[in-house]
Amino acid sequence: xxxxxxxxxxxxxxxxxxxxxxxxxxxxxxxxxxxxxxxxxxxxxxxxxxxxxxxxxxxxxxxxxxxxxxxxxxxxxxxxxxxxxxxxxxxxxxxxxxxxxxxxxxxxxxxxxxxxxxxxxxxxxxxxxxxxxxxxxxxxxxxxxxxxxxxxxxxxxxxxxxxxxxxxxxxxxxxxxxxxxxxxxxxxxxxxxxxxxxxxxxxxxxxxxxxxxxxxxxxxxxxxxxxxxxxxxxxxxxxxxxxxxxxxxxxxxxxxxxxxxxxxxxxxxxxxxxxxxxxxxxxxxxxxxx
Numbered sequence: 001x002x003x004x005x006x007x008x009x010x011x012x013x014x015x016x017x018x019x020x021x022x023x024x025x026x027x028x029x030x031x032x033x034x035x036x037x038x039x040x041x042x043x044x045x046x047x048x049x050x051x052x053x054x055x056x057x058x059x060x061x062x063x064x065x066x067x068x069x070x071x072x073x074x075x076x077x078x079x080x081x082x083x084x085x086x087x088x089x090x091x092x093x094x095x096x097x098x099x100x101x102x103x104x105x106x107x108x109x110x111x112x113x114x115x116x117x118x119x120x121x122x123x124x125x126x127x128x129x130x131x132x133x134x135x136x137x138x139x140x141x142x143x144x145x146x147x148x149x150x151x152x153x154x155x156x157x158x159x160x161x162x163x164x165x166x167x168x169x170x171x172x173x174x175x176x177x178x179x180x181x182x183x184x185x186x187x188x189x190x191x192x193x194x195x196x197x198x199x200x201x202x203x204x205x206x207x208x209x210x211x212x213x214x215x216x217x218x219x220x221x222x223x224x225x226x227x228x229x230x231x232x233x234x235x236x237x238x239x240x241x242x243x244x245x246x247x248x249x250x251x252x253x254x255x256x257x258x259x260x261x262x263x264x265x266x267x268x269x270x271x272x273x274x275x276x277x278x279x280x281x282x283x284x285x286x287x288x289x290x
Contacts, residue, residue: 001148002068002115005099006061007141010132012212013119014112015051018127018136022257028237029131029253032212032276033110036074040114043071043091045153050118051128053141055111059102060141062113064094068149069116075108075277108277117150132212133254177203178278180250180271181289182240187230187262191242195222199264200286204248208280212254214241215275217284221246222264232258238267240286250275 017030031037038048079086130137204219
């Protein structure tokens with residue numbers, strides 16, 4: 001078991017998501033930076049999809065109630081165990097009563113904590129992920145919450161790695177602008193040609209209003225070419241929707257599965273972790289992708 005001492009701004013349980021239920025109105029959810037979660041799980045010897053914690057911007061503090069091994073990946077942050085400095089991106093052994101404190105992200109937004117055996121809250125539709133839009137899965141962490149851990153595999157305890165090959169000291173600095181690959185459609189004809197040109201040529205800025213549901217962008221207004229509204233249509237991960245204000249919105253893991261505003265393109269899934277780790281104010285550009 002691990003107990004929550006400081007929950008931080010928003011810390012949720014996440015695995016690789018609940019796939020296959022969009023037809024029932026259930027989005028995938030899951031880690032916004034799945035590469036970081038997988039890396040952490042491998043550090044502590046878990047299967048890639050084992051549930052861990054996603055801490056947003058301000059970190060999290062936890063107390064180990066039993067001996068365990070933990071790794072912190074994703075957005076680099078100061079890590080301490082009982083007030084003593086510990087390494088980021090390595091497997092750390094915790095004794096009962098030890099307090100692990102992950103500080104504010106130095107670069108990026110979301111840090112991931114993985115524990116040997118994983119967090120074993122009850123799964124919902126095959127996943128332990130928190131969906132902040134629908135409320136499925138466990139609620140965001142609060143002080144005093146106690147989370148169960150699974151039994152570490154004796155065959156892989158300690159992980160096939162013990163140190164993250166992408167150590168924060170070797171990580172590249174954040175890019176001044178994100179270039180996101182965009183496939184146009186299905187409703188790009190609902191915005192004007194001028195707006196389509198702006199979508200692929202102008203620079204947008206990531207808004208502070210972004211969250212796990214979607215990344216809101218600010219930039220040139222994308223004017224409509226078609227009056228009226230669409231009936232609700234299916235929405236996929238990475239869809240770029242243009243609401244009534246003309247400012248594009250990129251849907252992320254907790255997105256709704258239907259919507260009525262036109263979807264003018266879809267961002268390559270491989271680029272979505274870049275958005276997950278980008279801070280408000282980051283410049284965003286779309287580049288054609290086919």
